[in-house]
Amino acid sequence: MTENNMPFSFWAKRGLARFTDYLIWGIISSFIILASSMCNAFQNIDPIYCVYAALFVAFLIYPVVEAACVARFGTTVGGKLTGISILTKNGEKLSFKASLKRAYLVYAVGLGCFLPVLSLLCLLVTVVLAIKGKEFLWDAKSSANVQSEKSSLFAKIILTLFYILLFAGVGFAAKNTYNLFNQSNVENVIFMQYWEDSRPIMEEIISEEAFASPENVKKTAENLKKLQQLILKYHQDYDDLYLEQLQSIKDIPSPEEKVRVFHEIDARSEALRMHWFAQSLRLSMLENIVAFFDEANGKYHFENGQPVFDDPDLMQAYQNFILQISGASPASENTAAQDKAETLPSLEITDEGAKEIKPETK
Numbered sequence: 001m002t003e004n005n006m007p008f009s010f011w012a013k014r015g016l017a018r019f020t021d022y023l024i025w026g027i028i029s030s031f032i033i034l035a036s037s038m039c040n041a042f043q044n045i046d047p048i049y050c051v052y053a054a055l056f057v058a059f060l061i062y063p064v065v066e067a068a069c070v071a072r073f074g075t076t077v078g079g080k081l082t083g084i085s086i087l088t089k090n091g092e093k094l095s096f097k098a099s100l101k102r103a104y105l106v107y108a109v110g111l112g113c114f115l116p117v118l119s120l121l122c123l124l125v126t127v128v129l130a131i132k133g134k135e136f137l138w139d140a141k142s143s144a145n146v147q148s149e150k151s152s153l154f155a156k157i158i159l160t161l162f163y164i165l166l167f168a169g170v171g172f173a174a175k176n177t178y179n180l181f182n183q184s185n186v187e188n189v190i191f192m193q194y195w196e197d198s199r200p201i202m203e204e205i206i207s208e209e210a211f212a213s214p215e216n217v218k219k220t221a222e223n224l225k226k227l228q229q230l231i232l233k234y235h236q237d238y239d240d241l242y243l244e245q246l247q248s249i250k251d252i253p254s255p256e257e258k259v260r261v262f263h264e265i266d267a268r269s270e271a272l273r274m275h276w277f278a279q280s281l282r283l284s285m286l287e288n289i290v291a292f293f294d295e296a297n298g299k300y301h302f303e304n305g306q307p308v309f310d311d312p313d314l315m316q317a318y319q320n321f322i323l324q325i326s327g328a329s330p331a332s333e334n335t336a337a338q339d340k341a342e343t344l345p346s347l348e349i350t351d352e353g354a355k356e357i358k359p360e361t362k
Contacts, residue, residue, distance in 0.1 A: 010148050011130045013082045018106075020078030020159070021066065022059075023166065029058035059114055063103030070103070071096040081159040083151035086144050098142045105138035186241055187268045191275070194234050201226055205286070211307070214298045221290045227283050231276050242269050285325050292318045 033054040069076045074093045075085045086102075088094055094102070110126050112118035129136060139146060151159075201223045204210065210220045245265050252258045292307075292314060293300065299310040309315040 013084055013148055014146060017076065017078035017082040017084045020081060020162070021076045022062075024077055025058070025062050025065065026055075029055065032058075056114070059107070063100065063107050066103040067096055067099035070094055070099040081151060081155045081162075083149045083155070085147045085149070087147060088143055089145050091145075094142065094144060098144070102138045102142035102144055105141060109137055186245065187238075187272045190234060190238055190241075191272065194230070198227055198230055201230075211293050214294070217290060217293045221287065221294060224283055224287045224290060228280060228287075231280050231283075235273070235276055238269075238272065288321060288325075289318075292321070 066076055070086050071094055073080070074087055079085060086094060086099075088098075107113060110122055112120075112122035126136070138144070205220055205223050205227075209216055211217055242265070246262070249258050249262055249265075252261060292309070296309050296311065296314055300307050302308065307318070309318060
């Protein structure tokens, strides 16, 4: 069959053939881009710019590949699988020059060089021309005659398997991307949940009534214990999530990506653990302060916002304690938290997954 007065199936096969060719070339280009991105020459360049530039160049070169296939075989890989051939009006193969001219006209006029907006407009014009049965510019200028014939059963099987594997790969990649996105938000979600649960208790602790009476002092001490228990609960719950994240790393196919994700998870985990340790340390200091008020049993008053205990020995002990903790700056707390974090077991990433490494005792 020739191009004149063709049914919809003809145009659908042409579109499927070209789409298949672009997918195959895109997959090949992606592997080349991935390999090139590992070169030292591209380490200081934004990866996004590298990908866009490489894809643009890849599809700028593609017409040469298409022209070579059409001139040599009278069709492309996608055309062979769908039963589409590109010949001259006399049924002969196009010359390389004519094939190259046709390929670049498709790239520029039919697809708008894949430029935003322009490519969409060009595609819409192409669809309208196809509906009206008009001859495409690139076919007319190259004297090409696109023909359609029934593809073989083998070609249909290969084409079906190609798209099944393609969609399976896309689904796998999307799943991994979704899992990585969720992993990157785990610590933020846990921190926000902890903040929401601890805020009402903290508001009672810092209220003016917290030390107004012996009963309130006891309630404040209980609230501090609740916060310590809350930190412990979140810490234990996060340990399970942390191990789940590490186990999911083994599903990542790339060893380099596996190591990169591991370091990201480990860094976020360390930051969260240090935060909890610092919080627990501050709460312990508050518990010691509250213990002075509890021991005083209401025998104290405030002057200029500072407590004054009736018992001179208790007052002296309180002042000594305040002097002691006043030297504990946030930096020293973070150092303590860092020391604490270093005692936690780390994990080594292998092909079999994550393996626990016990820290060396100093």
